[in-house]
Amino acid sequence: MPRPTLRLAALLLSAAPLATAAHAADPAAVVANYADIAHAGYEDSLIRAGELNAAIDALIAAPSDATLDAARAAWIAARVPYQQTEVFRFGNPVVDDWEGKVNAWPLDEGLIDYIDPMLGANDENPYSVVNVIANPTFEISGTTVDATEITPALLESLHEIDGIEANVATGYHAIEFLLWGQDLNGTGPGAGARPASDFDPASCTGGNCDRRVAYLKAATDLLIADLEDIVAAWGEGGQGRADVTADPQQGMVMAFTGMGSLSYGELAGERMKLGVLLHDPEEEHDCFSDNTHASHFFDGLGIRNVYTGSYTRIDGSIVEGPSLQDMVASADADLAANLLSDLDASVAALGGVVASAEAGTAYDQLLGMGNPEGNALVQTAIDALVGQTRNIERAVDVVGLDGVGIEGSDSLDAPNAVFE
Amino acid sequence: MIRTALLALAVTAATPLAAQTPPAGPWGEPHLPPAPRSPVEAARIARVTAPTQSFDAAETYETHPAGAATKFAAPSRNAFSFPSANMGFAREMDFRLGNGLFKKLWVTAPASTRSSDGLGPLYNARACQRCHIKDGRGHPPSGSEDSGVSMLLRLSIPDTASDLPAETLAYLSNAPEPTYGLQLQDKSIAGLAAEGRIAISHTPVPVTLGDGTTVTLRQPQYTVVDPAHGPLHPDTQISPRIAPQMIGLGLIEAIPEADILAHADPQDRDGDGISGRPNVVWSTAHGQWMLGRFGLKAGSPSLREQSADAFSGDIGLSTALHPAAWGDCTEAQPLCRTAPDGALGAPDGLEVSDQVLDLVIFYSRNLAVPARRNPEDHRVLRGKALFYQAGCAACHRPKYVTHRLPDRPEQSFQLIWPYSDFLLHDMGAGLADNRPEWQATGREWRTPPLWGIGLTATVSGHTQFLHDGRAGSLLEAILWHGGEAEAAREAVRMMPAEDRDALILFLESL
Numbered sequence: 001m002p003r004p005t006l007r008l009a010a011l012l013l014s015a016a017p018l019a020t021a022a023h024a025a026d027p028a029a030v031v032a033n034y035a036d037i038a039h040a041g042y043e044d045s046l047i048r049a050g051e052l053n054a055a056i057d058a059l060i061a062a063p064s065d066a067t068l069d070a071a072r073a074a075w076i077a078a079r080v081p082y083q084q085t086e087v088f089r090f091g092n093p094v095v096d097d098w099e100g101k102v103n104a105w106p107l108d109e110g111l112i113d114y115i116d117p118m119l120g121a122n123d124e125n126p127y128s129v130v131n132v133i134a135n136p137t138f139e140i141s142g143t144t145v146d147a148t149e150i151t152p153a154l155l156e157s158l159h160e161i162d163g164i165e166a167n168v169a170t171g172y173h174a175i176e177f178l179l180w181g182q183d184l185n186g187t188g189p190g191a192g193a194r195p196a197s198d199f200d201p202a203s204c205t206g207g208n209c210d211r212r213v214a215y216l217k218a219a220t221d222l223l224i225a226d227l228e229d230i231v232a233a234w235g236e237g238g239q240g241r242a243d244v245t246a247d248p249q250q251g252m253v254m255a256f257t258g259m260g261s262l263s264y265g266e267l268a269g270e271r272m273k274l275g276v277l278l279h280d281p282e283e284e285h286d287c288f289s290d291n292t293h294a295s296h297f298f299d300g301l302g303i304r305n306v307y308t309g310s311y312t313r314i315d316g317s318i319v320e321g322p323s324l325q326d327m328v329a330s331a332d333a334d335l336a337a338n339l340l341s342d343l344d345a346s347v348a349a350l351g352g353v354v355a356s357a358e359a360g361t362a363y364d365q366l367l368g369m370g371n372p373e374g375n376a377l378v379q380t381a382i383d384a385l386v387g388q389t390r391n392i393e394r395a396v397d398v399v400g401l402d403g404v405g406i407e408g409s410d411s412l413d414a415p416n417a418v419f420e
Numbered sequence: 421m422i423r424t425a426l427l428a429l430a431v432t433a434a435t436p437l438a439a440q441t442p443p444a445g446p447w448g449e450p451h452l453p454p455a456p457r458s459p460v461e462a463a464r465i466a467r468v469t470a471p472t473q474s475f476d477a478a479e480t481y482e483t484h485p486a487g488a489a490t491k492f493a494a495p496s497r498n499a500f501s502f503p504s505a506n507m508g509f510a511r512e513m514d515f516r517l518g519n520g521l522f523k524k525l526w527v528t529a530p531a532s533t534r535s536s537d538g539l540g541p542l543y544n545a546r547a548c549q550r551c552h553i554k555d556g557r558g559h560p561p562s563g564s565e566d567s568g569v570s571m572l573l574r575l576s577i578p579d580t581a582s583d584l585p586a587e588t589l590a591y592l593s594n595a596p597e598p599t600y601g602l603q604l605q606d607k608s609i610a611g612l613a614a615e616g617r618i619a620i621s622h623t624p625v626p627v628t629l630g631d632g633t634t635v636t637l638r639q640p641q642y643t644v645v646d647p648a649h650g651p652l653h654p655d656t657q658i659s660p661r662i663a664p665q666m667i668g669l670g671l672i673e674a675i676p677e678a679d680i681l682a683h684a685d686p687q688d689r690d691g692d693g694i695s696g697r698p699n700v701v702w703s704t705a706h707g708q709w710m711l712g713r714f715g716l717k718a719g720s721p722s723l724r725e726q727s728a729d730a731f732s733g734d735i736g737l738s739t740a741l742h743p744a745a746w747g748d749c750t751e752a753q754p755l756c757r758t759a760p761d762g763a764l765g766a767p768d769g770l771e772v773s774d775q776v777l778d779l780v781i782f783y784s785r786n787l788a789v790p791a792r793r794n795p796e797d798h799r800v801l802r803g804k805a806l807f808y809q810a811g812c813a814a815c816h817r818p819k820y821v822t823h824r825l826p827d828r829p830e831q832s833f834q835l836i837w838p839y840s841d842f843l844l845h846d847m848g849a850g851l852a853d854n855r856p857e858w859q860a861t862g863r864e865w866r867t868p869p870l871w872g873i874g875l876t877a878t879v880s881g882h883t884q885f886l887h888d889g890r891a892g893s894l895l896e897a898i899l900w901h902g903g904e905a906e907a908a909r910e911a912v913r914m915m916p917a918e919d920r921d922a923l924i925l926f927l928e929s930l
Binding site: 096160163165270279389390 | 496525535
């Protein structure tokens with residue numbers, strides 16, 4: 001299958017106009033624009049999920065290499081706006097409570113469908129070999145689960161069952177696994193290679209094609225319903241918008257917290273550094289589709305969007321307004337510029353990983369123990385993300401916001417407050 | 421027996437004179453190095469940590485059980501999984517890496533992912549998170565077909581029944597069961613038999629409360645079925661353990677040793693019926709005796725040793741502290757000892773490198789304690805007063821101030837509210853596992869911290885408490901208290917229902 005290219009997205013970045021200090025640095029306007037960008041990003045995600053749903057309908061109606069490729073391309077396109085919304089995690093409770101349903105990772109895919117018995121069998125997670133698609137009923141801790149009808153409600157009930165976070169039954173990565181299948185290539189080239197006939201009850205491969213089709217539809221329907229919820233949360237009167245606009249100072253803290261936490265802990269740390277540390281191809285965020293490079297790139301772009309207060313929508317229109325950058329610039333123009341150049345650098349470094357993927361070396365191959373150049377390419381992006389976090393923290397100080405990531409600041413480091 | 425070999429080495433290195441009993445404390449805090457306190461500061465701390473006499477309002481900072489590290493968030497299933505709230509972005513990276521490793525599924529060696537292999541050969545779980553589900557409390561198997569993960573059995577035999585020399589036994593928590601070692605591993609890699617399975621049966625124990633209500637407790641009995649290498653030693657001691665919650669561990673590690681020892685009263689000189697003994701354990705990491713702080717019997721002195729022990733015993737992975745790749749396999753399990761291991765090709769010859777171990781320790785040190793929800797509620801305050809009046813606070817000691825620790829800003833100099841004295845207490849015959857551990861007898865347990873206990877149902881989806889999850893509710897857990905806690909338990913048992921409910925409400929607010 002031809003690898004979809006991201007060059008267009010990279011072009012969009014360079015074409016996006018930079019927010020300038022021309023905007024008045026009014027906190028209420030900054031957080032309102034932040035909420036507008038969140039709303040637009042989730043709305044774009046919903047539109048692309050609708051297109052994915054249509055492509056999946058076409059696949060189901062006439063399973064073929066062409067319709068499967070089109071569904072895969074629609075999934076990859078759906079990730080573009082969604083990943084740019086990840087910066088709204090880590091600080092917005094509405095998003096944090098919701099996010100696990102749509103983007104949980106990594107997953108024990110044996111919960112969902114057949115897997116290579118030598119790879120992925122997770123023997124002490126009793127659900128990792130449940131294989132819902134092959135089993136209309138199964139036992140969980142002595143209770144029989146009726147899965148004859150594969151519905152969104154059933155998938156929700158299986159998600160993170162028994163508190164095991166790898167029991168991912170819903171969301172983008174469940175759909176990804178269904179469209180691609182397991183990537184059995186380790187740190188070698190190649191993604192998952194599920195045949196289109198896995199979705200063809202008339203000449204079925206992999207068994208239970210009707211149930212696989214039902215699962216794919218239910219998971220996509222659920223994704224759309226979940227995205228509708230989050231779009232509403234950022235619309236007028238929604239909880240997400242209310243949370244950041246009620247107290248604009250606090251709203252800006254939440255915005256910076258999301259930028260810093262996604263940069264440093266989540267993206268640079270758990271999603272990238274761990275893979276380099278362990279040289280483990282399983283430490284790949286979009287492991288079935290080999291689309292990890294794009295996921296990381298659009299995460300990085302989303303961080304920059306929030307800072308510049310500007311988001312280029314999937315139709316090419318631009319949502320922009322007063323920004324965090326304006327706030328920082330009104331206090332310290334040099335710092336504002338330095339942070340922007342940091343963000344440009346991290347987006348460029350993540351673009352380097354994209355370029356590698358587009359040239360034929362996928363993200364999982366870059367992690368291999370015998371690939372020091374690949375390791376270094378990923379490390380460069382990690383370093384850039386780490387670097388920008390320092391200036392994010394400085395920006396918080398300059399803007400005079402207390403307590404980014406520090407909730408409950410009644411520390412004994414203010415001993416008089418405690419002892420007197 | 422790897423532990424034997426290892427400890428024999430440690431003994432040689434540290435050259436204490438074949439001591440049979442550890443020296444009297446204090447033993448020091450080589451795991452920390454703390455900055456000293458001035459007398460003025462110590463006096464202020466003593467004032468602020470003294471038990472309150474007033475229950476009309478919540479105390480200052482009572483909403484913050486972990487000081488500035490306390491996490492404020494709406495109660496959710498993730499309530500135990502946040503980093504210390506006072507952690508900077510820079511250190512959050514290490515926390516997230518540690519989280520990734522905590523969730524990591526280890527695989528059988530040899531695998532293409534050299535740094536992720538080495539599982540077992542015998543093990544209880546393939547990932548830390550598999551027992552410490554959502555970083556919360558584990559639970560006993562829910563049915564006969566449940567695989568039992570998040571609970572395990574520790575094994576040993578009496579020292580007097582062991583063939584090991586006395587000078588070796590002096591530096592071991594227990595004499596291992598000669599074939600099965602110190603723990604029953606109920607899983608194994610392909611081609612090897614697991615050691616056996618846990619079987620549990622229950623006997624009902626009715627308890628009548630002061631108001632005539634009957635509560636039926638369930639007394640569990642444990643046996644090992646399908647033992648792979650034949651019957652266990654006839655004198656085998658079995659101790660069931662559920663995985664403890666992970667919150668606040670770094671703060672417990674940072675409590676000054678002297679502040680814990682100050683509450684010890686092994687001879688019960690104050691005549692309150694409560695002794696409180698420190699456990700004293702041999703530290704392999706530091707080559708000296710140390711105060712035991714972690715584990716259900718305070719058998720481990722530091723998070724480093726607790727983590728390395730778990731990697732070895734629970735997952736079968738080697739670390740610098742336990743370099744044997746075969747984990748808990750004994751000499752009587754030769755196939756297990758010769759199975760392929762995951763150290764091949766690793767620069768340090770270890771399955772878990774120091775770098776990986778350090779990240780897991782950092783993660784374990786920094787799982788935040790959630791904020792109190794409603795400490796100002798008048799019924800909660802009523803319950804708090806009853807908690808003190810009934811004598812619960814004599815062992816479940818409310819407050820400490822941690823050491824000043826320049827290298828650990830999240831834990832440094834925080835006023836914390838764990839509700840534990842971290843000492844051993846005789847809890848009576850009903851709770852006894854009859855398996856000693858270091859200085860702890862078969863009837864003694866470490867007072868467990870109570871912070872976060874009210875979120876157990878939210879995080880873990882159950883309310884199963886005590887070392888083996890036998891109590892189905894907080895009230896049942898209290899009713900199981902015996903021995904030194906008998907007077908406090910009787911006070912609760914005889915309370916009017918309204919007071920009992922207020923007490924439980926207070927616990928649920930923690």
